[in-house]
Amino acid sequence: MHHNLLKPFELKSLLLKNRIVMAPMTRRFSPGGIPGPDVAEYYRRRAAGDVGLIITEGTTIGRPAASNDESIPNFYDPASLDGWRKVVNKVHLAGGKIAPQLWHQGLARPMGSGPVPSAQSEGPSADQTASVAMSDEDIADTIEAFALAAAAAKKIGFDAVELHGAHGYLIDEFFWRGTNRREDAYGGDIVKRSRFATEVIKAVRSAVGPTFPISLRFSQWRIQDYSSKLAETPEQLEQLLAPLAEAGVDLFHASTRRYWEPEFPGSDLNLAGWARKLTGVPTITVGSVGLNGPDFLAGLFGKDDSKVEPATLHALEHRLEQGEFDLVAVGRALLADPDWVAKIEQGRFWDVAPFDRSLLKQLV
Numbered sequence: 001m002h003h004n005l006l007k008p009f010e011l012k013s014l015l016l017k018n019r020i021v022m023a024p025m026t027r028r029f030s031p032g033g034i035p036g037p038d039v040a041e042y043y044r045r046r047a048a049g050d051v052g053l054i055i056t057e058g059t060t061i062g063r064p065a066a067s068n069d070e071s072i073p074n075f076y077d078p079a080s081l082d083g084w085r086k087v088v089n090k091v092h093l094a095g096g097k098i099a100p101q102l103w104h105q106g107l108a109r110p111m112g113s114g115p116v117p118s119a120q121s122e123g124p125s126a127d128q129t130a131s132v133a134m135s136d137e138d139i140a141d142t143i144e145a146f147a148l149a150a151a152a153a154k155k156i157g158f159d160a161v162e163l164h165g166a167h168g169y170l171i172d173e174f175f176w177r178g179t180n181r182r183e184d185a186y187g188g189d190i191v192k193r194s195r196f197a198t199e200v201i202k203a204v205r206s207a208v209g210p211t212f213p214i215s216l217r218f219s220q221w222r223i224q225d226y227s228s229k230l231a232e233t234p235e236q237l238e239q240l241l242a243p244l245a246e247a248g249v250d251l252f253h254a255s256t257r258r259y260w261e262p263e264f265p266g267s268d269l270n271l272a273g274w275a276r277k278l279t280g281v282p283t284i285t286v287g288s289v290g291l292n293g294p295d296f297l298a299g300l301f302g303k304d305d306s307k308v309e310p311a312t313l314h315a316l317e318h319r320l321e322q323g324e325f326d327l328v329a330v331g332r333a334l335l336a337d338p339d340w341v342a343k344i345e346q347g348r349f350w351d352v353a354p355f356d357r358s359l360l361k362q363l364v
Contacts (some may be wrong), residue, residue, distance in 0.1 A: 004320040005313065006345060009052070009327060011250055011282060013211045014160050016052040016097060016327075019320065020341050023286050023331035024055045024101040024162070024217070030073035033060075033115060035083035039073070040090040045338040047096025050345060053327070054096055055162050055215070055253075058103035059084075061145040064119035066170075068109040075100060075149040081156060088157045099160035099215065102149045104142065106170030107131055107179065123173045124180040124187070124196070139186065139196065142170070147203035150214075160213035163200060166255045168222030171197050175230055175240065176222070190231075190239050198247040205248035214248055215284070219255035220263070220271060234264055238278040245279040252276070252283045253329065259287040260315060273324040286329035289316060290340070313344070 009016040030039060043054055060066040062076035074080045084100065091098045107123035111130050121131040122138060134142070150161045165171035173179040174196040180187050186195050197216075204214055218241075220229050231237035241252065254272035256263075263271045272285035290313060316328060333340050 004317050005328060011160075012213050014053075014097065014213045017095075018050065018052040018341070018345075019327050020050075020052045020344075021284055021286075021327050021329040022046050022051045022054040022334050023329040024057055024164075025331055025335065026072065027057045028069050028071040030080075030083070031071055032079075033067070033070060033072065033074035033077060034080045035073045035087055037086070039083070040087045043087055043096075043098065044090040044094050046334055047091040047094035047098070049334075049337075049339040050341040051096060051330075051334065052341075053159070054091060054098040055329070056087075056098065056100045058101050058164050059149075060103050060105070061142070061149045063104055063122075063142055063145050064116040065109055065114070065121050066104040066145075067115060068105055068113040070115040074115075075102060075152065076145070081152055084153075084158075085156045092157070097159040099158055099162050099213075100149075100153050101162040101164050101217065102146055102153075103164040104146075104170040106168075106173045108169055123170065124182055127179070133182070136184075139199075143196075143200050143203045146200045147207040150204040151207040154208045154212055160215060160251075161204065161208065162215040162217055162253065163197075163204065164217050165197055166217045166219035166253075171200065172219070172222065175218075190236060191243060194240055194243045198243050201244060201247040201249055213250045215251040215253050216244060216249045217253040217255055218244075218275075221255075221257070234274055234278065237274055241275055241279050241281075245281050249281060251327075252279065252281055254283055254285060254325075256285070256287040259285045259289055259319075259328075261287075269324060270319075273319070276323075276325055282326040284327040284329050285319075285325040286331065288332075289313075289328055289330045290333040 005020060006018045009019055046054055059073045059075040088098055107121055107127050109121045111121055122134050123131060124134060126133045153161045163171065174186060175193050180193050187193060201214065222228050231240055252275040254275050256271050259270055261270060262268050263274050270285060272283040276283040
């Protein structure tokens with residue numbers, strides 16, 4: 001039995017029955033941006049399988065250029081919010097907890113794509129495409145859009161909210177010197193480049209109140225560069241994360257490709273471990289949990305056609321016992337087997353399904 005994984009966890013108003021989180025995974029199964037009954041059933045199945053907390057696929061805020069695909073769910077249209085309300089009800093009836101991940105794709109959105117193809121893609125600074133650098137008015141409106149979405153999440157009945165601040169999307173683009181070349185209050189050193197994120201977090205906190213948990217997903221790597229490092233040292237990471245924690249983050253979701261890889265030389269701590277050590281804020285670890293073989297990017301982009309077999313959780317359990325991190329996000333293993341958690345609880349690890357890349361086309 002994996003005792004530490006199965007221990008309850010409490011964070012403000014959020015009480016989880018175990019430490020296992022379903023990682024957010026983009027699906028593009030919501031025509032017109034509206035999550036339908038199939039989406040509700042997809043999440044219900046994982047809740048019924050005893051996942052402690054479900055974090056939804058990225059769902060876009062109310063900005064014209066926030067999304068690159070009209071089949072990605074949004075979080076502002078009344079019909080979409082009604083669809084999400086039904087998702088929440090299904091998950092709660094199955095005994096689960098759920099949080100939406102709020103998303104703006106920034107410069108990663110190709111021009112001419114998404115539900116509003118005429119909208120210019122936007123970021124902290126313009127790139128070589130026809131994108132635009134956000135004005136102060138654009139920034140203020142985007143911050144408000146995040147806050148409105150978070151307020152809607154609480155009203156609908158979600159149990160927490162996550163902000164997507166990773167992987168080269170809008171919030172993350174403000175962190176990077178290469179994409180944030182601004183010379184105003186939102187640019188400069190790493191602390192100044194965190195200002196946009198801190199203002200989003202403060203606005204969300206004001207919208208949801210003091211006891212509703214806010215998670216922030218962040219990463220060192222970007223889709224544009226898997227080997228990139230936002231912070232080269234623990235000191236630089238602290239400079240970035242401390243203002244975010246002070247602004248109101250309750251949970252840092254540290255996105256890595258393999259959870260067991262050390263983040264900095266001289267220590268075995270992974271990124272989630274360092275975030276927890278530097279800020280004292282609870283963290284979620286993620287990255288090839290429960291799997292042996294190619295990492296998720298190889299599977300996502302078709303670089304390896306082999307099945308990815310289940311892996312033991314002993315090393316993960318040990319790190320959790322040592323207090324390196326608090327929660328564990330699981331992605332592909334839960335795609336392959338909605339009952340993955342229940343099987344772990346029952347000691348049926350031998351019965352866990354392997355992950356096959358073909359599952360990415362199904363996502364049921």
